[in-house]
Amino acid sequence: MDVKFNMVQKTKHFFEEIGDLSFFAARFFKQAVNPPFEFKELLRQCYQVGNRSLLLVMTTGFIIGLVLTLQTRPTLIEFGAVSWMPNMVGISIVREVGPVITALICSGKIASGFGAELGSMKVTEQIDAMEVSGTNPFKYLVVTRILAATLMLPLLVIFGDLIALYGSSLVEFFKGNVSFRLYFNKVFEALSFGDLIPATIKSFFFGFVIGLTGCYKGYKTGRGTAGVGIAANTAVVMASLLLFVVDFVAVFVSDIFYEL
Amino acid sequence: MKEAMASEEIVIKIENLCKRFGNNEVLKGFNMVLKKGENLVVMGKSGSGKSVMIKCLVGLIGPDSGIIEVLGKEIDQLDQMELDELRSDIGFLFQGSALYDSMTVRENLEFPMRRHRKKFEGTTDTLPLVREALENVGLAHTMDLMPAELSGGMKRRVALARAIILKPKLILYDEPTSGLDPITAKEIIELMRSIQKKYGTSALIITHDVDCARVISERMILLVEGVNYAEGTYEELIRSQDPKVNAFFKK
Amino acid sequence: MANKTSIQNMKLGLFVVLGTLLVLVASYLIGNRQNMFVQNFSVNAVFKNVNGLQVGNNVRFSGINIGTVDKIDMLNDTTIVVQMKVEKKMREHIRKNAIATIGSDGLVGSMLVNIVPGVGEAVSVEDGDRLESYSRISSQNMLNTLSVTNENAALLTSDLLRVTQSLTEGKGTLGKLLNDTKMADDLEQTIINLKYSSEKVSQTLDDLQILMKGAQSDQTITGMLLSDSISAQKLKNILINLDSSSIEINRTAQNLNQWVGEIKNGQGALQLVTQDTVLANQLMRTMQNIEEGTEKFNENMEALKHNFLTRGYFRKLEKEQKKANEN
Known part of the structure; x- marks a missing residue:
């Protein structure tokens, strides 16, 4: 009986959360298109999101490229298809691995950052203070952050992709004696706009999801410093989860377009 | 003396204010009037709805029912623009200072001016205004520091400077002395008084600090169980026989 | 203070410009493969069966990638016109008697159009020419x-x-x-x-x-x-x-x-x-x-x-x- 009740509560809570998040997203769109626009703050946030995540994204990208190539090499050698390495790694990184890994890393850094920052601002009444000061805190804090994440993530993904390919080409250079020029030639031979464009569009959505959940969790933080921790934590969990949902939908949709 | 200071012009009028959060009925028909130039202290226990009431005054929280008039305007009836305009006439000192962590002191003070430039038509340089506000609280040298580098008392003073930078007609103080040691608290109270003298503002102070209330108040309202339970000067209230009133002043 | 902001903005600008540049370079390299940015001319050939050839497949001339398939039109039940975009600089090398065939690129490769030089002398092809075709x-x-x-x-x-x-x-x-x-x-x-x-x-x-x-x-x-x-x-x-x-x-x-x-x-x-x-x-x-x-x-x-x-x-x-x- 109690378990059943608990389940019902949880389900209710789940849909409540989704509804809440949707309202939050709708509010974002409404506020984002109406002036005034906080350009200066947007730039600051872009810097925070973009430049400050670059090193992290590049490090993980490099390692992913390295590992992906090292792990695939024996199998490809077995099939006598090791010369296909650049094509395979190139497509998998540009299409899927690059955007998803970058987005996951960023959800760890950016979403939690947003959650904690906005959460502490909420708890210490800084958000109220802003509103009293005649600045729409939603515009100033939320819209700029979501926009910054949405705009910066595709760029981060591109950097991540490049570094991952570089890592992969290093392995091929030292283990397979493949020159960088040949490697990248093959990569770009394998790639088409059908790989790059959906991945880039996907990255925008990833950025949006990261920004949205981070801000949502931060903005709705409950009272007390404990609420800030919870906000940061749940922001990461929710963002990561939503990323995969978005990824699934994106792959599904782009697949349909491929068919056309 | 008192009669001379408090004119008949009404700055805040609250009638039958009700607000509930879920099942928790916080305000159950609160009434209050603040006259121009008056210092009114609202006292209540923690969770008695003081903060809710003061946030209703600036439209941060929408009441369930009741009428709130601030500076002659009914809050409920205002659109966002009008509300912002009204807010520029109200200074608000938050409980925890609420300085923006990511900005310097100067940027903190400039922040309210971003949207309320109308008030400063012709002034492109905000620096003199910032300096003046900081000098009022004696912290002109902290202009380029970050809030994290300030002590609790300094933060509160900077927050006070921020509250008065728009030269408001009314200042709302939410627990101005909470979290401060008695000496710093006294300094803050002194500052509040000097600012009021200098700019002739009205002030609504909510606190549970009896010392603060005694020093600053001209009139007090006790908020108990969601209603204005008792009203009067500090001397009147302290002599009251009502046990609920007495509970406030027991040390 | 303003200095700090301007440095931040500069760094952000650098980041954005570099990122955009990367996207552009990648797009260029991909587009280059599809001959989007070089001067092209078009030739076509008629096939009975194109064996799964798609728009965007490579066109090879003596083994060099020189262009892509631009359009595949069905004229009637046995006539399929394959239009190809070919680099302009290759025009002088392709002669009118060249022959277009459809082949595949390796074991698991995609389809492609091979243009093979014909035997004997002939003048170079013109824009819009129809090449002789040979269907597998x-x-x-x-x-x-x-x-x-x-x-x-x-x-x-x-x-x-x-x-x-x-x-x-x-x-x-x-x-x-x-x-x-x-x-x-x-x-x-x-x-x-x-x-x-x-x-x-x-x-x-x-x-x-x-x-x-x-x-x-x-x-x-x-x-x-x-x-x-x-x-x-x-x-x-x-x-x-x-x-x-x-x-x-x-x-x-x-x-x-x-x-x-x-x-x-x-x-x-x-x-x-x-x-x-x-x-x-x-x-x-x-x-x-x-x-x-x-x-x-x-x-x-x-x-x-x-x-x-x-x-x-x-x-x-x-x-x-x-x-x-x-x-």
């Missing part, structure tokens, strides 16, 4: 016909064999045949024809054999076209069949020859032959079949000559012959 499916068709003919020939020879065998064994009757002198002449002529064609078959076979070798070692033009291993294998099988049937034809012809000679010399067991009308009829029909068969065979050989696949080779042969004649 037509070579397959040809091989199929060849194989059917081959089967026919085999059938024919076995018929003949039976007849001649019975003739030589003196079992049949050939009265009708013998009374009919025209028929005898015909038979002679047919045998000559048969001989001729069998010679020709073996000659063609030799030619084809050489061709196959060339194909396998990838030296000739056709080599590239034939490098599709499956059809090469098929062709080889057919050649083996042809070979064996030509031997049979040869044998039959010899038999017939011998037999006719016997008739002429009046040495055979004629009485027996003349009584059997059934056999005579059968023989006549067989003769007709032979005629028909050789005709078909000749046609096929002619077709082979004209077909793209082998034409080049025959031309080369002709040239060499000419050269030899001149010498």
